[in-house]
Amino acid sequence: xxxKNVTATSLxxxxxxxxxxxxxxxxxxxxxxxxxxxxxxxxxxxxxSAVLLHLAAKAFAPAAIPxxxxxxxxxxxxxxxxxxxxxxxxxxxxxxxxGSVQDAIDAGDVVEERNxxxxxxxxxxLLDTIESHQLNALMGxxxxxxxxxxxxxxxxxxxxxxxxxxxxxxxxxxxxxxNSRLNHGESIRVFPLSxxxxxxxxxxxxxxxxxxxxxxxxxxxxxFDRHGMLFAVHPFCQPRExxxxxxxxxxxxxxxxxxLTAAVSSSATTxxxxxxxxxxxxxxxxxxxxxxxxxxEAAMEDRKKEGYF
Amino acid sequence: xxxxxxxxxxxxxxxKSTLIGRLLFDSKAxxxxxxxxxxxxxxxxxxxYVDLALLTDGLRAEREQGITIDVAYRYFSTPNRKFIVADTxxxxxxxxxxxxxxxxxxxSIVLVDARKGLVEQSRRHAFLVSLLEVPHLVIxxxxxxxxxxxxxxxxxxxxEFTDYAARLNIADVQVIPxxxxxxxxxxxxxxxxxxxxxxxxxxHLENVQTASDSNMVDVRFPVQYVIRPHNNGHxxxxxxxxxxxxxxxxxxxxxxxxxxxxxxTIKEVxxxxxxxxxxxxPMSVTVRLEDDLDVSRGDMIVRPNNQPQVAQNIEAMICxxxxxxxxxxxxxxxxxxxxxxRALIKELRYGLNINTLHRDEDATNLTxxxxxxxxxxxxxxxxxxxxxxxxxTGGFILIDEVTNNTVAAGMIIEAS
Numbered sequence: 001x002x003x004k005n006v007t008a009t010s011l012x013x014x015x016x017x018x019x020x021x022x023x024x025x026x027x028x029x030x031x032x033x034x035x036x037x038x039x040x041x042x043x044x045x046x047x048x049s050a051v052l053l054h055l056a057a058k059a060f061a062p063a064a065i066p067x068x069x070x071x072x073x074x075x076x077x078x079x080x081x082x083x084x085x086x087x088x089x090x091x092x093x094x095x096x097x098x099g100s101v102q103d104a105i106d107a108g109d110v111v112e113e114r115n116x117x118x119x120x121x122x123x124x125x126l127l128d129t130i131e132s133h134q135l136n137a138l139m140g141x142x143x144x145x146x147x148x149x150x151x152x153x154x155x156x157x158x159x160x161x162x163x164x165x166x167x168x169x170x171x172x173x174x175x176x177x178x179n180s181r182l183n184h185g186e187s188i189r190v191f192p193l194s195x196x197x198x199x200x201x202x203x204x205x206x207x208x209x210x211x212x213x214x215x216x217x218x219x220x221x222x223x224f225d226r227h228g229m230l231f232a233v234h235p236f237c238q239p240r241e242x243x244x245x246x247x248x249x250x251x252x253x254x255x256x257x258x259x260l261t262a263a264v265s266s267s268a269t270t271x272x273x274x275x276x277x278x279x280x281x282x283x284x285x286x287x288x289x290x291x292x293x294x295x296x297e298a299a300m301e302d303r304k305k306e307g308y309f
Numbered sequence: 310x311x312x313x314x315x316x317x318x319x320x321x322x323x324x325k326s327t328l329i330g331r332l333l334f335d336s337k338a339x340x341x342x343x344x345x346x347x348x349x350x351x352x353x354x355x356x357x358y359v360d361l362a363l364l365t366d367g368l369r370a371e372r373e374q375g376i377t378i379d380v381a382y383r384y385f386s387t388p389n390r391k392f393i394v395a396d397t398x399x400x401x402x403x404x405x406x407x408x409x410x411x412x413x414x415x416x417s418i419v420l421v422d423a424r425k426g427l428v429e430q431s432r433r434h435a436f437l438v439s440l441l442e443v444p445h446l447v448i449x450x451x452x453x454x455x456x457x458x459x460x461x462x463x464x465x466x467x468x469e470f471t472d473y474a475a476r477l478n479i480a481d482v483q484v485i486p487x488x489x490x491x492x493x494x495x496x497x498x499x500x501x502x503x504x505x506x507x508x509x510x511x512x513h514l515e516n517v518q519t520a521s522d523s524n525m526v527d528v529r530f531p532v533q534y535v536i537r538p539h540n541n542g543h544x545x546x547x548x549x550x551x552x553x554x555x556x557x558x559x560x561x562x563x564x565x566x567x568x569x570x571x572x573x574t575i576k577e578v579x580x581x582x583x584x585x586x587x588x589x590x591p592m593s594v595t596v597r598l599e600d601d602l603d604v605s606r607g608d609m610i611v612r613p614n615n616q617p618q619v620a621q622n623i624e625a626m627i628c629x630x631x632x633x634x635x636x637x638x639x640x641x642x643x644x645x646x647x648x649x650x651r652a653l654i655k656e657l658r659y660g661l662n663i664n665t666l667h668r669d670e671d672a673t674n675l676t677x678x679x680x681x682x683x684x685x686x687x688x689x690x691x692x693x694x695x696x697x698x699x700x701x702t703g704g705f706i707l708i709d710e711v712t713n714n715t716v717a718a719g720m721i722i723e724a725s
Contacts, residue, residue, distance in 0.1 A: 013557065013589040014520050017312040017391040026593040027533070027552045034534045034606055034647070058581035059593070062546065063538035144382045151381045170379065172405055172630055174412040174718045176552070177644050177706045181713035195393055197384050 025192040035180040036137040043069035045081040046255040048141030068095040074118040075102035084213040099129030127163040161185030206271040229262035316410035319420030328489035335496035404678035416445040439477035454488040528556030530610040531646035548595040554701035573598040607648035609692040620724035629675040631716035642708035656684040696720035
């Protein structure tokens with residue numbers, strides 16, 4: 001009988017998986033603020049960064065979030081996402097730092113690639129922004145389930161003075177004892193959502209009523225097929241001659257450059273409906289919607305080595 | 310649905326990546342585009358079957374050389390549980406990587422090739438699982454298809470392992486015959502091994518009881534960060550933020566704050582969602598006390614009648630993780646719970662041969678991947694328990710103060 005009681009007591013003290021992930025992420029965010037002088041949070045307006053900002057607010061409540069948010073604006077963003085970014089920044093009372101890719105192009109600091117993609121050239125803009133604001137730790141919403149190179153990255157991931165990641169030379173990460181000590185010129189990227197999956201994120205968005213840009217939910221939009229993916233008609237993304245424009249119910253699974261991010265057909269207008277869709281889907285979110293990762297199998301690994309977030 | 314953290318270990322070529330690929334594939338955690346890419350690569354390399362190992366070998370160098378470089382994390386879930394797998398490679402650096410993976414796991418899977426039986430590395434892995442006090446161990450005897458599904462081969466390996474494990478400190482061991490390549494006993498029960506009555510690997514992972522693994526007795530709350538909102542409405546608010554390391558806390562509990570030893574009472578335990586009735590590991594909460602005390606990061610809130618040692622002399626087992634050997638007399642940074650200070654290596658009591666468990670008391674240093682017992686003195690006291698009693702307050706890392714690298718993982722035996 002006694003054994004049964006012990007088990008019943010223990011079961012009472014078992015956190016469900018979403019709460020366990022939340023507790024871990026909040027611990028990591030607090031650790032960054034406790035140990036590093038000038039942290040920031042990379043906020044793209046995407047769902048992962050919205051969850052990260054939500055967690056940051058919870059980590060320090062009732063105090064305000066004690067660090068600025070950083071947005072690297074490619075100039076090719078969806079307007080809905082920019083509006084959302086500004087509304088969130090105002091609601092949370094945080095300072096916003098914007099690194100503008102367009103400004104860097106205009107100043108001649110970076111050169112736009114011929115295909116119009118601004119994915120690669122946002123890296124130097126990110127590095128400049130970090131340097132000019134002297135941020136030595138940047139938190140981001142990347143998850144290990146997104147991509148194979150990410151699966152091998154530490155939660156506290158160091159970048160040398162050129163912003164580069166060296167996958168073969170990472171510090172071992174034991175228990176929850178994060179070593180945040182920086183060498184001169186180094187900075188850290190911290191990924192508090194490392195252990196979350198896409199489904200965890202959506203379950204959490206539903207549970208916590210995390211606000212998101214409207215384009216995450218199904219809406220009518222003018223789209224066309226390109227390389228088997230659905231792209232929206234956008235000032236920076238126009239259909240070519242034989243690409244036929246039609247109106248469809250779509251939503252976005254990830255939010256990035258309008259020129260690179262594709263929509264998926266969907267009728268899911270609530271986070272509950274999206275949870276159901278995600279649970280049933282058989283294609284990764286990057287595979288379905290990101291033109292940038294399809295270039296080669298090692299595309300992400302190469303971009304990370306160059307300093308990509 | 311709860312969370313199970315798994316670490317896997319195996320030697321080169323014993324099929325670990327294939328096993329994980331199989332778990333992901335059969336639990337439908339693999340997506341169509343990932344499988345397409347793996348099929349394409351397998352085909353290009355002339356493989357006859359889809360090489361599931363390609364699902365987990367992430368970096369270009371690994372795919373080119375067919376090896377695994379570093380700890381990789383994988384995720385899959387079933388309706389009952391979410392699983393996080395720390396996949397650690399079996400070749401060089403195995404000790405360092407395996408210790409890293411095992412430090413956060415609830416369960417460890419060690420792969421054994423049925424054709425080869427227990428090899429040096431199998432024993433080494435099992436020893437590390439016991440050193441890191443991972444509560445559950447699964448020995449997956451793999452490649453059963455290559456020994457004609459022989460019960461005799463399996464039973465020999467099981468007997469040999471059980472004899473060896475008797476010398477170790479592992480609470481729960483399961484030995485399961487599998488074939489990662491064909492999927493037998495991975496997710497599906499095997500029809501080729503009717504003599505095996507036990508659970509498939511996945512069934513075991515889904516049902517292993519972990520609720521009683523956490524320490525719910527000894528209240529340990531390392532203060533991580535002090536929340537002081539400088540805004541209207543919260544002028545006098547002082548909240549101690551942290552993650553409950555062990556024990557159960559609630560408002561009204563009598564506590565003392567260490568190292569000062571000043572007593573107080575918990576006024577409120579809360580999260581951003583409001584007060585919580587009971588706080589237990591691994592919850593991240595904020596604790597407020599009735600009295601206005603000077604509490605800072607690195608302090609610990611505990612119960613008056615159940616306290617850790619406030620200690621500067623530490624006896625510990627360590628795993629050395631740096632190319633530069635450890636030397637007696639060396640000064641290092643140390644981080645334990647939320648406390649960072651400095652430590653002096655006073656003595657190397659012995660180096661441990663992890664194949665024979667022989668203690669070499671004449672050892673003068675520890676080199677990369679070596680394990681030994683040391684005695685250290687810290688400049689400021691640690692609030693410590695033995696690792697056996699508490700995996701959170703008993704673990705520490707050592708940091709080289711010149712390179713800032715993490716150079717050792719430590720498990721406290723005794724603190725005074």
